[in-house]
Amino acid sequence: MNPHHMGEIENPSGVGVVGNPVCGDLMQIQIKVEDGILTDVKFKTFGCGAAIATSSMVTDLAIGKTIEEALKITRNDVAENLEGLPPVKMHCSNLAADALHAAIEDYLKKEGRGEWLNGTKKATKKKTGAKKGARRRRAA
Numbered sequence: 001m002n003p004h005h006m007g008e009i010e011n012p013s014g015v016g017v018v019g020n021p022v023c024g025d026l027m028q029i030q031i032k033v034e035d036g037i038l039t040d041v042k043f044k045t046f047g048c049g050a051a052i053a054t055s056s057m058v059t060d061l062a063i064g065k066t067i068e069e070a071l072k073i074t075r076n077d078v079a080e081n082l083e084g085l086p087p088v089k090m091h092c093s094n095l096a097a098d099a100l101h102a103a104i105e106d107y108l109k110k111e112g113r114g115e116w117l118n119g120t121k122k123a124t125k126k127k128t129g130a131k132k133g134a135r136r137r138r139a140a
């Protein structure tokens with residue numbers, strides 16, 4: 001294994017730290033943003049080999065992207081690139097995408113663009129709420 005972009009960024013624009021609810025491991029992703037582009041992304045983790053491999057992949061996917069494009073990197077994008085990862089390790093692959101999104105959220109809040117972020121979240125919540133309502137109706 002030869003992971004890319006492991007370590008820390010001096011004066012990062014945003015930092016995201018997430019814990020894995022399944023195993024309790026931690027992931028930190030730091031981003032450097034210049035003119036709306038992620039010019040550098042680095043990670044540190046107390047996770048397993050699968051978490052390190054997927055973090056390395058997420059940093060490769062995110063560097064050079066705009067904030068909007070990087071927010072669209074999903075857990076599924078990571079999973080699709082992981083040929084041969086056993087199902088029992090899939091929870092490890094979620095850490096990197098979640099930590100990347102947390103770092104971007106941190107950056108946007110610091111920049112006073114939290115309102116834009118809230119708009120995105122509200123749209124997501126509406127969808128989820130509609131699904132739950134549909135399930136309840138079916139169950140009744």
Ligand code: FES
Pocket residue numbers: 020023024025047048049050051091092095
């Ligand atoms: S077992 Fe914890 S991140 Fe993989």
